[in-house]
Amino acid sequence: MSYVSDLSQSQEYLSFRSSVPLRRIVVDSDNTKGWRIYDCGPKKVRCPLVCIPSVSGTADIFFKQALALSAKGIRVISAEAPVYWNVKEWCEGFKKLLDYLDLHKVHIFGSSLGGYLAQKFAEYTVNCPRVASLILCNTFTDTSIFNNHDSAAIFWILPALVLKRMVMSNFTTEKVDPHIIEAIDFMVERLDSIPQTELASRLTLNCLRGYVEVHKLASLPITVIDVFDECALSSNVREELYKCYPSAKLAHLKSGGNFPYLSRSEEVNLHLQIHLRQFDGTPLSASEQPLLNRSH
Template sequence: MSYMSELSQSNEYLSFRSSIPLRKIIVDSDSSKAWKIFDSGPKSVSCPLVCLPPVSGTADIFFKQVMGLASRGVRVIAAEPPPYWNMKEWCDGFKRLLDYLELHKVHLFGASLGGFIAQKFTEITKNCPRVASLVLCNTFTDTSVFEYNDSAALFWLLPSLVLKRMLMGNFTTDKVDRRMAESIDFMVERLESLTQTELASRLTINCSPCYVQPHLLTNIPITVMDVWDESALCSRVREDVYKSYPHAKLAHLKSGGNFPYLSRSDEVNLHLLVSLICIYVLNTHILV
């Protein structure tokens, strides 16, 4: 019998899985590729919050955002991509997903790689904007910070076990509180569920030479969400994000580790809600 984490056995997670269906949506010519999404909240909301996971994450890692914010009237979509091997492929696929869902614009909440891709998608679509705002959690602006830059082109050859070990090295082994320990266990469980192709494709995008051009993202509201305790990204990487977006709102959490959307979901959800409310008030003011 396979190990099950406490979070995946919790009443909240079980309620999430029983009440919100996992949808598989094919938008590519390759019918074996399907986006996996959980979509909750009022379907009348045409500009929802879309959550994008890190390398090791699946769509359900955002179950606390989906459940918590949907109950406040926010439409939340947790989205997990099929294997894409470069940034253009990924962004083209995401555009097709938004078109399929009939969403002209979305708010993006991206964690780690999800945050980097959210920035690149905003940049790539700047001439025909699809992003209303960005919330960037524990993320980066340049893939050169990763040690595997030179070997990214070979990830497709590596066994799943090797790829998983590469990622496990980023999970803290220090003593952490119960909620953080539970979030790590849950993420390890999700990581174990990913296939070699899923992991290799994500790591290839994560480590292939690429960087954000922040000056192209100045026209939308940006919130940088960060934890003050230890996470996989060093302080220099965090500082680079701050310098890239000097006018961004800062959402600091005293603790939370690599996965605050799980370990500190109440605080994260509050910051997300405040961000969305501020944008709504601003837009209403502009229209008036």
């Protein structure tokens, strides 16, 4: 029997699943490959916030962002990719997805691998920009931090159980914070649902040799959301990210673990709103109305 977490039985999650349909969108010639997306908020918004998950995440891990922000008139799309074996393929697929959805530019919120891919996509489309801004959470600019480039070549043949154990080795926490434990349980449940090929492809993207050409992203508005407690990335990796983007806004959370968008959703949602507010009243607004008259 599959593992069932408390969060997936919560009223909030059940309300999200019952009110927001999961769409499967095929953009490649291979009909078996489809992006899975949840699209929340006003469809007339042409520059929405797109959320890209980590290795272990499915599109629904951002349900707390989707519900809270769409209630404030912000369009939020959470997108989970099909199987791609290299970053260029992923970027090409994501570009086709945006074309299909008729979105010329988007703001991207990426966590861990999602943050790395968001940066690579901004770099990939630098000559014809498709990224309006980035919000990076617990992420990196260089895959050399994983020290397993050689293993990346064999992930595709490893059993799902082995791949899942590799991912879960980063989930451990000594904290007894109930929200962090609840978030980990939910992510374990999501990880359990990911087929072997998809998990192998994500781990391959995560570990193939690569780095972001950060100079190409110098003009982008960027916010970095980081936690100060234990998470899978070391403080050196965090410091490296700050150095790469000296003009980025830093949003520090005292705690939150690997998945602050679940365990500290209110704080994360506030930082997302602050980041997006700078675009209100412009063609790059992620919300339906300018929201300039709010009292707070």
